[in-house]
Structures are given as C-alpha cells and as structure tokens.
Amino acid sequence: xxxxxxxxxxxxxxxxxxxxxxxxNIHVKKGRIYGLLGRNGAGKTTTMxxxxxxxxxxxxxxxxxxxxxxxxxxxxxxxxxSLIEAPGFYxxxxxxxxxxxxxxxxxxxxxxxxxxxxxxxGLPYGxxxxxxxxxxxxxxxxxxxxxxxxxxxxxxxDEPINGLDPIGIAEVRSFIRELxxxxxxxxxxxxxILSEIALLVDDIGIIDHGVLLEEKSLAELEEKNSKYVHxxxxxxxxxARIIEQNFGTKNYxxxxxxxxxxxxxxxxxTALNRAFIENGLEVAEAHxxxxxxxxxxxxVTGGEGIA
Amino acid sequence: xxxxxxxxxxxxFALLFGISCMAKLIGVKRQLQDMTDALNDIEAGNGNxxxxxxxxxxxxxxxxxxxxxxxxxxxxxxxxxxxxxTNRQFMTSLSHDVRTPLTTLIGYLDAVHxxxxxxxxxxxxxxxxxxxxYDLKGYIDVLFDWFKLNSSEFSLYIQRVELAELTRxxxxxxxxxxxxxxxxxxxxxxxxxxxxxxxxxGYARIVxxxxxxxxxxxxxxxxxxxxxxKEKEFEISITDNGIGIxxxxxxxxxxxxxxxxKGRSGKGSGLGLSIVRQMVEKMNGRITARSEPDKYTIFTIxxxxxx
Numbered sequence: 001x002x003x004x005x006x007x008x009x010x011x012x013x014x015x016x017x018x019x020x021x022x023x024x025n026i027h028v029k030k031g032r033i034y035g036l037l038g039r040n041g042a043g044k045t046t047t048m049x050x051x052x053x054x055x056x057x058x059x060x061x062x063x064x065x066x067x068x069x070x071x072x073x074x075x076x077x078x079x080x081x082s083l084i085e086a087p088g089f090y091x092x093x094x095x096x097x098x099x100x101x102x103x104x105x106x107x108x109x110x111x112x113x114x115x116x117x118x119x120x121x122g123l124p125y126g127x128x129x130x131x132x133x134x135x136x137x138x139x140x141x142x143x144x145x146x147x148x149x150x151x152x153x154x155x156x157x158d159e160p161i162n163g164l165d166p167i168g169i170a171e172v173r174s175f176i177r178e179l180x181x182x183x184x185x186x187x188x189x190x191x192x193i194l195s196e197i198a199l200l201v202d203d204i205g206i207i208d209h210g211v212l213l214e215e216k217s218l219a220e221l222e223e224k225n226s227k228y229v230h231x232x233x234x235x236x237x238x239x240a241r242i243i244e245q246n247f248g249t250k251n252y253x254x255x256x257x258x259x260x261x262x263x264x265x266x267x268x269x270t271a272l273n274r275a276f277i278e279n280g281l282e283v284a285e286a287h288x289x290x291x292x293x294x295x296x297x298x299x300v301t302g303g304e305g306i307a
Numbered sequence: 308x309x310x311x312x313x314x315x316x317x318x319x320f321a322l323l324f325g326i327s328c329m330a331k332l333i334g335v336k337r338q339l340q341d342m343t344d345a346l347n348d349i350e351a352g353n354g355n356x357x358x359x360x361x362x363x364x365x366x367x368x369x370x371x372x373x374x375x376x377x378x379x380x381x382x383x384x385x386x387x388x389x390x391x392x393t394n395r396q397f398m399t400s401l402s403h404d405v406r407t408p409l410t411t412l413i414g415y416l417d418a419v420h421x422x423x424x425x426x427x428x429x430x431x432x433x434x435x436x437x438x439x440x441y442d443l444k445g446y447i448d449v450l451f452d453w454f455k456l457n458s459s460e461f462s463l464y465i466q467r468v469e470l471a472e473l474t475r476x477x478x479x480x481x482x483x484x485x486x487x488x489x490x491x492x493x494x495x496x497x498x499x500x501x502x503x504x505x506x507x508x509g510y511a512r513i514v515x516x517x518x519x520x521x522x523x524x525x526x527x528x529x530x531x532x533x534x535x536x537k538e539k540e541f542e543i544s545i546t547d548n549g550i551g552i553x554x555x556x557x558x559x560x561x562x563x564x565x566x567x568x569k570g571r572s573g574k575g576s577g578l579g580l581s582i583v584r585q586m587v588e589k590m591n592g593r594i595t596a597r598s599e600p601d602k603y604t605i606f607t608i609x610x611x612x613x614x
Binding site for chain 2: 103105
C-alpha cells in the first residue's frame with residue numbers, strides 16, 4: 001500500500017477570471033496530521049471540497065487511497081470522515097436522533113457507534129435537547145462526532161476548532177492527536193491560526209492566494225525556529241573545552257566530530273572565533289540561526305504574515 | 308372455482324416472496340462484495356479499514372464482528388509502532404546526550420596530554436575531566452535502570468517495611484551533599500514506626516532520584532523532606548524553593564525523554580522522573596507534582612499503610 005493517502009495533481013479551481021486554487025500539489029502521508037495553513041480566502045475550503053468531490057475542479061486531479069476520486073466516489077467517500085462548514089442537521093431533532101439518521105444512511109462499524117462518538121466529543125447520549133437549542137460549540141462537537149462516527153481511515157476537517165472555547169480547543173486537539181498516534185488515522189485539517197497548527201500537526205502546507213507556497217514537516221520548520229550559533233571547527237573536543245573554560249557556558253550540543261550548536265546566542269561570535277583560532281583550531285563556519293516561525297511565515301507569504 | 312382463487316392467491320404470494328428473496332439476495336451479494344473489498348484491503352495491511360453496515364442488513368452482525376477483531380489487532384500494532392517510534396527517538400537523543408559530555412571530557416584530557424596547560428591549571432583540568440567522567444557514569448546508570456525497568460525481567464520484591472527509619476537512613480547520606488550544595492534542609496519524619504509494602508531498593512531509588520533532581524535542576528536554596536500519615540496512606544513530600552516548573556511542563560514531566568529545558572543543554576537524560584513514576588506505580592503507590600515558577604516545587608509520593 002502506498003504511503004501517500006491524498007495526492008493532488010495540479011489541482012485548479014477557477015471562478016470566472018479568478019483562480020481560487022492554482023496548480024495545487026499536496027501530499028498527505030499515511031498516519032500523519034497534515035495542516036493546511038492559510039489566511040481567510042486562501043483557498044483551503046475550496047481545496048477540501050474538491051478532495052471530497054463536493055465541487056468539480058477546473059483542471060487537475062485528486063487521488064485518494066491510490067484511486068482517482070472521479071468515478072470512485074462510492075468506494076472512497078465512505079472511508080473518509082469530513083467536516084466542511086456546517087453539516088445539515090435537523091433543528092427539530094436531538095443530537096442523538098440526528099446521528100442515528102446518518103448512521104442508517106451511511107452504515108457504521110459497530111453497534112454502539114453513536115454513543116461512543118458522542119462520548120469522544122463530550123456530548124451526552126440520548127439527551128432530550130434539540131439541535132436548534134445547541135450552542136455554537138455544541139453544534140461543532142456534534143459535527144465532529146458525525147465525522148468520526150463510522151471510524152474512518154481519513155479525516156478531512158475544515159477549521160475544526162471554530163466556535164469552541166479554550167478548553168474545547170484543547171480537548172479536540174488532544175483527541176485528534178490521539179486518533180493519529182494511537183489509531184494510526186490520517187488527518188487533514190485546515191486553519192488560519194499558526195500557533196494552533198504548530199501545536200498539532202506533523203506536516204504543514206502553506207497556501208496563499210490559491211498557491212501552495214511550501215510543504216514541509218513541522219520538525220523541519222522547528223529546526224529553523226530555534227536560536228543557536230552553528231560552528232564547524234577542526235577539533236570539536238578542544239572547541240567544547242574552550243567554550244566552557246573561556247565563556248562559562250554548558251549550553252551547547254555536539255552534533256558530530258566537526259559541528260557544534262551553541263544555544264547561548266548572547267555570546268559574541270567574533271570573540272568565540274578569535275578564541276578558537278588562538279588555540280590553533282580552524283573555523284570553517286560560524287553562523288547564527290535565529291528565525292522564529294512567525295518571521296518565517298512572513299517571509300514565505302511575502303510580508304503579509306498568516307495570523 | 309374457489310380452488311382456482313386460492314391457487315391464484317398462493318401463486319401471488321409465492322411470486323412476491325420470490326421477488327423479495329431475490330432482492331434480499333442481490334443486497335447480500337452487494338454487501339458481500341463490499342466486505343471482500345474491505346478484507347482484501349485489510350489483508351494488504353490497512354488495519355484502519357472498516358466494513359460499514361446498518362441495523363437491518365443481513366450481514367450486519369458478521370460485519371461488526373470482523374470490525375471488532377481488526378480493531379483489536381490494529382490496537383496491538385499501534386502500540387508496537389508507538390514503542391518503536393519512542394525507541395528511535397530514544398536512540399537519537401541518547402547519542403546526542405552522550406556525545407556532548409564525552410567530547411568535552413576528551414577536550415580537557417587532550418589539553419592536558421598536549422601540554423596546553425601546566426601546574427595548577429593542569430590539576431584543575433584533570434579534576435574537571437574526572438567529574439565529567441562521573442557525570443557520564445551517572446547518566447549511564449540511569450539509562451541502565453530505565454532499560455531494566457522496561458524489560459520483562461524486571462521484578463520487585465515487595466514486602467512489609469518500616470518506612471520512617473528507612474527514609475532516615477537514606478537521607479543520612481544526603482546531608483553532606485545538601486551542605487556541599489549550600490542547601491538549607493529541613494527533615495520531618497515521625498518518631499513512631501510507619502509500616503507499608505514496598506521494595507527496599509526501589510524505594511531508595513525513588514527518593515534518591517527525586518533528591519538528585521532537586522540538586523541538578525531546581526537551583527533551590529532550601530529543601531524540605533516531610534513524611535506524614537493520613538488515614539490510610541503515607542505521604543512523603545519533597546519541597547524546594549527553586550526555579551519551579553511551568554504549568555505547561557508540569558503535565559509532561561513524568562513522560563520519558565521530556566526535558567523542561569528546551570535549549571537541550573545536555574543536562575540530564577529526561578528519564579529520571581519517568582523512572583520514578585514507573586517505580587512508584589509498580590509498588591502500587593502514586594506520585595504528584597505541584598509547582599509555581601520561582602516559588603516552589605513539591606513532589607509527593609503516596610503509599611498505602613500496612614499497619
């Protein structure tokens with residue numbers, strides 16, 4: 001089985017003159033959480049709608065589970081759980097009744113599917129409260145319960161934390177993480193909040209004006225995010241000793257025989273250089289890396305920033 | 308005549324019955340085809356695939372049963388995958404954590420060996436190198452503990468023990484270390500015997516690890532070790548007035564490889580507290596941590612009383 005669960009090939013959606021999504025190539029890997037990050041109107045929802053065949057692409061194709069979505073909807077869609085905008089729940093029925101209608105229509109994977117889905121999102125099973133009386137947060141929770149009720153392999157969630165309070169956000173975040181880590185589900189979520197994405201995802205796709213600017217793992221991005229001075233010197237053991245003896249810090253790590261990272265960026269790099277050279281070491285490289293995630297996103301989005 | 312009518316009615320019924328049987332059969336055939344597709348996918352290694360069914364289908368029971376079995380197998384696989392991932396991280400972090408202190412140690416010894424330093428400075432370098440070697444040994448001891456604790460061979464001999472005297476015995480060895488580190492200490496242990504069920508070595512290891520943790524990380528000037536008897540259990544608490552632990556970190560400090568210090572200055576293995584918690588739990592006790600940054604940190608262990 002292929003390790004790529006969702007792949008889009010030059011996916012484009014054009015409304016009149018305007019390209020809402022342009023030549024998008026995203027790759028969502030199995031068992032990972034992929035965050036589609038972009039500002040409002042960047043094309044996140046349109047992309048997700050095309051993935052679910054809710055709207056037809058102008059050109060390009062969507063491949064899910066190794067099959068083109070066009071013509072394979074009936075095989076592919078039951079294996080996906082999705083949350084795109086507000087699902088059509090009946091206002092005059094309770095949450096449980098609403099879910100049981102969907103359960104009868106789509107089928108589920110076990111007898112107590114409805115009650116366990118409600119339990120996950122923290123809504124009571126068999127409650128008398130009508131959907132029309134639900135708060136925004138409860139509606140969102142019910143929508144998430146609907147998305148996970150049939151225990152799908154792939155979840156596509158558009159801004160899942162909308163309308164939730166801070167505790168709700170933390171709960172949703174931790175169960176999404178759990179679905180991925182403990183159950184091996186693949187999850188695609190979108191958000192316009194950088195800090196939220198950074199807490200949850202494994203891979204990030206940054207989308208702006210319908211164009212994918214960057215696709216990277218969070219680990220790669222965090223690497224850019226830490227502050228340190230990187231040295232490449234001829235004798236690592238002596239370099240480590242000199243840093244400790246002359247500069248009084250142990251805040252460094254030795255990467256390999258020739259490279260070292262000094263996390264104490266307040267130390268003057270020139271003085272360190274001089275000390276190394278005076279002790280007969282050759283310094284091949286010394287540079288300071290200090291770029292915060294925010295800075296980085298500002299740069300890739302052309303100065304506008306994300307959130 | 309009557310016979311004809313009766314025969315006609317029977318024929319009609321038979322026809323209806325036949326048609327409905329046919330419809331059911333076609334339905335079941337379709338469901339079986341879906342199940343075969345899903346099972347082929349599962350056979351190919353996709354443990355997250357589910358067979359969806361609704362309450363009125365003939366195949367519903369067998370579908371749910373298959374789902375349940377696949378779910379449980381996948382759960383086991385997931386645990387193995389998580390363990391595998393942790394081990395991988397562990398090896399990476401291990402090589403980093405050993406490399407940095409070892410490189411520095413070599414740095415000092417090389418400097419002595421090449422005659423870079425002489426006289427008193429040479430002696431100082433040797434002393435630093437000696438201490439580094441001991442630090443490394445300590446680190447490797449922790450590692451060894453951790454591996455042992457997580458192997459199947461690990462066993463504890465839990466017996467009825469008098470804890471007050473035992474704790475005093477353990478603390479006796481720590482008093483010179485407190486003094487050396489300029490820690491003002493306060494010890495409150497009841498005079499009467501307090502019985503509980505623990506493993507002797509294990510208990511000592513727990514107390515030692517917690518105290519070592521205070522000395523290595525807290526930068527405290529005061530430490531208080533207190534033992535109190537509650538209704539059915541004892542509490543042993545270790546309080547320091549050091550830098551404390553941020554709320555966000557507090558949730559994770561007992562997880563393996565978690566280090567509060569994001570600078571990764573190479574201090575500590577990130578295993579000490581994880582070992583402590585595992586040990587406490589293996590002895591049917593529990594441990595909590597409370598803290599307020601720059602004010603205090605309190606670690607409390609609870610064991611049930613065996614008087």
